[in-house]
């Protein structure tokens with residue numbers, strides 16, 4: 001039987017509760033459902049890496065979407081398998097002779113996670129076979145891109161034998177629309193219908209998300225704020241991504257690189273909009289992050305703040321939905337159960353596995 005693990009990028013409980021999704025509701029009722037804690041910073045790449053390696057960032061090495069290479073003075077996207085310091089579950093499954101498939105919307109995520117998989121492609125760079133079957137995919141900045149991905153997933157289950165499939169939508173729609181919006185309800189209903197069709201083919205289905213999403217109203221520029229106190233710093237937003245039109249690289253966490261760490265920490269700890277300012281050691285310990293890929297300071301914003309550069313003053317009003325802070329850390333974890341699996345769960349054997357992220361440090 002094919003196991004399908006699907007990450008619905010950015011879909012937290014607020015979205016699911018406001019949606020009309022009878023299939024997912026039934027899955028929650030009849031399967032196993034819990035709330036998982038994501039890795040902090042609550043951004044995409046670090047969490048896909050943790051889901052697919054079942055380990056903390058200190059082991060897999062991904063500390064966000066981007067890290068700063070101090071020697072070269074460059075912000076580097078962590079969007080390739082060379083950045084991943086341990087094998088993924090897909091890689092290990094392939095090595096044991098299982099047939100594995102990775103499907104993503106953005107090709108950067110495929111590049112990060114595809115080492116050792118039997119087959120992989122993205123909506124951005126689809127396989128020839130899938131273009132022939134479904135036609136050319138739409139732009140990745142559309143709701144239809146995620147639906148194309150799910151139709152490809154369904155086609156793969158129908159036409160090939162896969163043991164383990166990992167697929168992920170993208171959070172473009174979630175950045176654009178809140179839980180109650182009509183566009184969001186239509187989007188999630190369409191996803192629900194596709195999932196029902198995939199499940200109908202007789203798969204074991206697991207659903208989760210890499211982070212939640214919240215409305216933000218103010219951007220704080222920590223570099224500008226510190227400059228007012230005569231301190232120079234470099235800021236690397238954890239959310240920083242080559243695809244940024246939907247969040248403008250403004251998220252709820254950032255790494256700062258600077259000399260005068262203690263004085264900067266004192267100033268920032270008292271600044272409006274900062275929830276936590278942690279030194280490298282504190283951040284690495286608390287969130288189990290790789291020390292060499294985080295800043296001298298790690299900043300986490302209050303719920304309705306983002307952290308990023310401003311053109312003229314430390315604070316600027318913004319209107320967007322984003323993530324990255326401690327406030328987007330709760331996500332659904334939903335698993336379908338067939339008779340055999342139900343027995344395993346009832347014997348409590350599967351519970352530690354399901355909760356493997358439940359003890360994530362806060």
Ligand SMILES: [Zn+2]
Pocket residue numbers: 009010043044171210211
């Ligand atoms: Zn994401």
